[in-house]
Amino acid sequence: MAVTSEVVHCYSELATRVSLMAELAREKEWGRLPELEAQCSALVDRLKVLQPMEVLDPAQYDEMRRLIARIRLDQDEVCGLVKPEIQQLIARMSSLHQQQTLGKAYGPPH
Template identity: 60%
Template sequence: MAFRSEVVHCYEELATGIASMLVLARAKEWGQLPALEARCSAMVERLKAIEPHELLDATQVEHVLDLLERIRSDQAEVSGLIKPQLESLISRMGYLTQQKNLGRAYGPPH
């Protein structure tokens, strides 16, 4: 019987978190993404700390590789969904900055 690997558990949690982010991004639930992203980032930091110290058996390595493929795929889709939103936000921020600068230069609109 194989022992329960913390590394495998962390990858499973990371895959679940990224999959949840994908569901939220598809539903355009942007406000909920930062909390999940923070949880995923914490999991990545945990993996950085423990992964070098734990050896996995062949079955566990195969499972982790499958999880990594899922993570990469889901993350790519999340990024593709978020990028247009970020570009739109940056554009709106630029417009607001321009309006603020015009207001300072010429006074408030009449």
């Protein structure tokens, strides 16, 4: 039985979290995304430390590449779902700011 490296384990954890982020984004459950993003960031930081120190065998390397491909697909999906929401939020904030500026200049509507 092959021993799973810590690097492969971290990529597996990262893939699981990014997959969950994609699922939540599809369901427009935005509230949990920041927490998962922070967990992903911590895993990436851990990988930066581990990866240079660990040598993977060919099977582990293949598994790592498979996980990275899965992570990229899920990340692309999350970005595709979140970006329009952010643009919409920015547009709403801009509209509110414009209303506030007009309110200051001309007073409240009658």
